[in-house]
Amino acid sequence: MMLLSTVALPLLGALITPLVSRRSTAILPALIAGTIGITMVSVLLSQAPDVLGGTILIEHYPWLPGIGLSPAFRLDALGLFFALIIAGMGLLITLYAHFYFAGKHGAVRFHSLMLAFMGAMLGIVTSENLLFMLVFWEMTSLVSFVLIGFHQDERPARRGARMTLVITGGGGLALMAGVLLIGNSVGSFQLSDILAPETALTSDPLYPWMLGLVLIGAMTKSAQFPFHLWLPNAMTAPTPVSAYLHSATMVKAGIFLLARLNPALGDTDAWLYSISTAGMATLLTGAFIAMFKHDTKELLAYSTVSHLGLITLLVGLSTRMAMVAALFHLLNHALFKAPLFMMAGAVQKATGTRDMRRINGLWRTLPALTVISAVAAASMAGLPLLGGYLSKKMFFIESLGAPVIMPLQWLTPALAAIAGLFSAAYSFRIFHNVFFNGKPQDLPVWPPKNPGVGIQIPAAVLALAVVLVSWHAESVVHGLIGPVASAAAGVALPDYDMHQLHHIGTAFFMSLAAMLGGLLVYMAREPLFRLYDQLPPADAREIFEWLMTRAGGRAERLVHALENGSVQRYIALIILSAIVLAGPVLLSGIQWHGGETMTPVDPLTGLGLVLLMATAVGAVLGHHQRLFALLLLGSAGLFVTLTFARFSAPDLALTQLSVEVMAVIIMMLALSFLPQTTPRESSRLRKGRDLGVAALGGLGIGLVSFAIMTRPHSTIADFFLSQSKPGGGGSNVVNVILVDFRGFDTLGEITVLGIAAVAVFALTRNLQLKDRIPQERDQYWASNPHPLILRTMARPILPIALMVSAYIFLRGHNMPGGGFIAGLITAVALSLQYMAGSLAWAHERMLTPFRPLIGLGLLLACGTGLGSLLFGEAFLSSWFGHYKLPLLGHLELATALLFDLGVFTTVVGATLLILANLGKLMTVHGPGKEIG
């Protein structure tokens, strides 16, 4: 529970904060966030002794174990180290933000998002399951997006936020692919399995993909070259966000990931070269550009980029103690960079600007902040005996012992020293420019006002921490960094030899050179700035925006090309893609004839099939004359009926026959409102295209059908045939399947039928047919709507038809028939009355609550199914018994009959609802009141 609550508590706090805090200036949100921060820190500290001693806490919560998706948490030394930084820094930032936002709008939103971020970040570092880690990973990207765009009304903020989302979100997708590959190879997403010594991912053929994808994820998140662009643009966020997300925590997530997966993916040439090259490029780019930025936060952002590069480089180097150096520098960076950001925020409050060409000589106004910044900047510059000096010297030592990653042995140390030089230079610059360097020049706020003590406290605490860590460097490295680095390396590392840090050797001279060189560069800054300004301007943001606009335009054109509003094209594309997808499979050497001997063609059946084809082709050829085509279509339906009858499917034949009658009536009704002819408007090209598509589709289906029919028949029919009588109590197996074995399917089918009927009812509801399309001439339609002979004949037919229907219904369980067919016959018989008489005539003599009828049928079918539950059977189990009744004789009663009655009722109701409402439109008296 401990680890789960570590993640859940901040997330819960994020939800609660906006609910309980009405006024944004109140202290409540900060209080909630602060309490949670303190709880987190103390809980984590209480675990520290055990975990640093080598214990790994793991919590499992089974959720979907079948697909490897179970939340699980893990706390080892590496996770604890990061969690402590996240929680501790979060606590200080909460305090800072309280003063930063004092009296300003948005504090509630900030604290809520901050807590959400804290929870997600803790989730990343304590996840045992990589899939869940991904979820938290994306969550930090999203929260970061919202926080960068905190000032939504400012254009740069929105652009910066979007850029971050595109880059880190895209990286997240790559990481997801990488994680899936890893999980697929290992067979588990649990870190315990992935990091186990017997896992051999590095020899997997997909290893380069895994490494590359994970690397993209890590590099985008940790702002590595060339993905570093988003970080400087993220500086539009409020300063607490920059200090927390974009310097201390989120940007370290990528490094955490690399350290975490190091035992599984590391220790290969690919790992060494790709990561250290990326790190080196980032280190140099960041350090160089930072020097020339005039905005305090931008300078700090590029400096962060550079330090992240340094840490990444160390993680990649894979020398024995490089991990110790990396993690020690990570700690130092968190401690010295956050107070500098806090300083930048406080100075902006004091002066109204972040431009270092205007802010100068603030030491009189902000004496305390001057001291704090001096400590932090000195550590960043690498001045002797501070934490930054020590970890940078470790870096130099490792670079000297590094494997040759560049063509020349001395290149790595040389580049490292140059980066150190620039880093010293910009450190001098931010401190000296802000607090000394003459007098302030036309500040927006004049005179600069002291922003108060409160906002400086968190920075002071961190500066103190810098001093303490430097003072007790040895115990920090041995007691904290050592175990953490061992957890990251996957093997127990020996204690770091701290004496070599005080040794006067090559590394010492590298540090010295960097320091003095940095001083020189800083002193020569004026001519350097002028030189830098003459470089061709390459505003990455503009390039990015241009790329985005182009990508957007491309996507838009593609969408318009595919989705031009033409239904014809959509249908053609759907059918074409089906052909394209199935085509290669069919063409890949399938034997069309499956080997079974074909049955001989008897002349009558053959003629029937030929006529079926002829009517279909006739309907196509004559489709411009709609009534003609419709008649041919009806005949095609009749030939289909005959085909069913011929090939031993009496139930199908009966159903098809009655459906065909109803369908043709409905289409006739519709046709009387629609134009009688179809214009010849398709171009030759389109006709050709459609013919091609149709021919391919028909050919494919025909061939597949042939291939199936000539193959040996293996079926599960034997079960149904043998169980029909003893299990279902009926000898018509088709009907028993419908009402018993597959009763649930049938229930679904009649539900769909009912829905379609109700939809027809709704569509015809306010349809005003006086709006109908002007007809050419009503030439086809009889002037006498109700011919005498039909009218006379229809009346005696009704009782006979109903009797036939009842007979078909009752015998359905044992002989061809059943609810579907009986229902359709009843519907046909009743619709004959409509046609023979008139709508009004029929309705005077008929009950017309069709919609309740549909409901009743469904209720009956459902009720029968539910009834079996009462007897402890599964839904829709049937029961039957044989009775001898007086007069009727031997009778079999089955609950399936009740179900079939439900089917019957629904079919009658639905069919008549459709027909009556369509017919209603025809009457010369207008729509009238609604039917059904």
Added chain:
Amino acid sequence: MEALYATAVGVLTACGIYLVLRGRTFPVIMGLTLLSHGVNLFLFASGRLALAAPAVIGESADPTDPLPQALVLTAIVISFAMTAFVVVLALRAAVELRNDHVDGVDPEEDWRP
């Protein structure tokens, strides 16, 4: 017989596809009907073509496969429901849009008010 039957299935499908690709609602509805005929026959044939062997116990010594028949029976009813719905949809569209083109826009006339 199988070859002829398969040809019929193919022809029905091809005719259905061609009509479905037309620009006016009524031919499209007819095409859907032909297409469902083709599909129903296709499904039905997966139980093989048997003469005089209905799946009724006691009627024949070697009854045919009842399962595709049960499937197709419901498919027939469903496609009827679908046809009815599409017919009414086409009617409604024709009345409200004052033309019967599937895109709702008659290419031949400038229908804009």
